[in-house]
Amino acid sequence: MSQFKAYTVWDASVRWFHWINVLCVLGLIAIGIALLNDSALGVSNNGKVLLKTVHVWIGYVFALNLLWRLVWAFVGGVHSRWSAILPVGHGYLRETASYISDLRAGRQRQYLGHNPLGRIAVTLLLLLLLTQATTGLILAGTDLFYPPIGSRIASWVAAPGIDPTTLVPYAATMYAKDAYAAMRSFREPVVAIHHYGFYALIFLGLIHIMAVVATELREGGTLVSAMFTGT
Ligand code: HEM
């Protein structure tokens, strides 16, 4: 008889969310790196628009997937809910203190769902993903005139006599100069946040992967495979 018992933890929604998210984030990071190095790579303006367009389409999948996860945290199973994610709530501090002292003493303590430190990490990750999604959607509107805000931005910057629905990126003659300059300064801080968010996400993502692997090795649980099988 097996001495291990299988517990169902992650429902299908969370598992699908997780791996779709990982694929999208890797794709967005790869294209983001190309965008940051466009001159070094000798990318033409058309090439940049293409890179941005692909980045934005992956971004839509990423944002919808994230939105679904955030909704699921209100309606999903016990381990998927905000009450299991956010590092707050009844007894959280006590639980964290005893988890840390057990870690220090080398005692094992296993959790179904997130452990207390995992909850901090997951909350930060979700916040950062939400920041990238929000700033990215604004950039898509202010750069490519793509939804959800692109049509409003186009009406804002179109030169007199130019139909806003016909605006394309990098077409200076189609824009009203002052309005375009104002729009560029509106988006400046958004680009900065998107940019720093990218570095923060790489950093936190690496820590997340190292923490997950370390926890699996130390506790001998099946943390990583649980994200595939749910148990
Ligand atoms: C191959 C690499 C990865 C592995 C093996 C992995 C594994 C895991 C595991 C085992 C959990 C559950 C952790 C827990 O019990 O507290 C988890 C949760 C999570 N991971 Fe990853 N992960 C990987 C990459 C990533 C990346 C790149 C991101 C995003 C940048 C990410 C975002 C998340 C999020 C947001 C959660 C919380 C899931 C939820 O409750 O919705 N993961 N991951």
Ligand code: HEM
């Ligand atoms: C994990 C999520 C994401 C990462 C890591 C990421 C990363 C990046 C990076 C590194 C750049 C280049 C920044 C620069 O030129 O200064 C960039 C640009 C851009 N991103 Fe993202 N991005 C993410 C999500 C999104 C989403 C969801 C969208 C929209 C749906 C989006 C839309 C854009 C646009 C339009 C640009 C071009 C901005 C410009 O240079 O004018 N991104 N992204």
